[in-house]
Amino acid sequence: MTKGAFYFLLLFSFDVLADNKFSNLLFLDDNQQSPPADLSVIQWLSGHWRGEAFGGLVEEVWSPPLGGSMMGAFKLVVEDQVQFYEIETISEVEDTLIFKLKHFNKDLTGWEEKDKTVDFKLVKVTDNKVYFNGLTIERLSDKEINIYVAIEHEGNTTEEKFNYKRVE
Known part of the structure; x- marks a missing residue:
């Protein structure tokens, strides 16, 4: 599997995507602002989650809110081999939320440029x-x-679903 197969969208036309009826995704219009929100709306995400996707196991671990952010880590394992990782944050910025991530190969070399995030x-x-x-x-x-x-x-752009169960 190549990193390109899993590369979350960096550059795309929001107008084109908005016209394709994705059933579980929404997209901001060019002039639309994010609504007000804080981490209380997503604090339920905290915890250890595991599921199946891309022919393997996927895992995410999210911290509770602290310091205006939540941090998460993702990995994909196929045939007992890590394929890639992500470091993720959901942060309170200017009275709203933003989700940011960076991808890493299994040896922790990054996909994005040093100062770039998705x-x-x-x-x-x-x-x-x-x-x-x-x-x-x-x-x-x-x-x-x-x-x-x-x-x-x-x-081609597709809507991919990751179903996770809480790890107890």
Whole structure:
């Protein structure tokens, strides 16, 4: 598997994506501002989560809110081999939230440039979903979540679903 197969969208046309009816994703219009929010709307994400995707196991661990942010770590393991990692944050910035991440190969060499991150601005908050620009986190219960992400591979953009169960 190549990193390109999993590379979350960095550059794309929001207008084109908005026209493709993704069922669980929302996108900001060019002139649309993120709504006000703080970490209380997503603190339920804290914990250790595991699921299956891309022919292997996926795992995410999220810290509780502290200092205006939550930090997370992701990894994909296929056939007992780590394929890649992500370091993630959800932070309170200017009275709203932003989700940022960086990708790393299994040897921890980075995908993005040194000072670059993949950023997802907040679009909308509902009782059980927090929509970021091209990424949605859905709370099904205290023990199960879905994360939906717009992923580009070979020029095609798809909505990928990651279903996670809480690790007790």
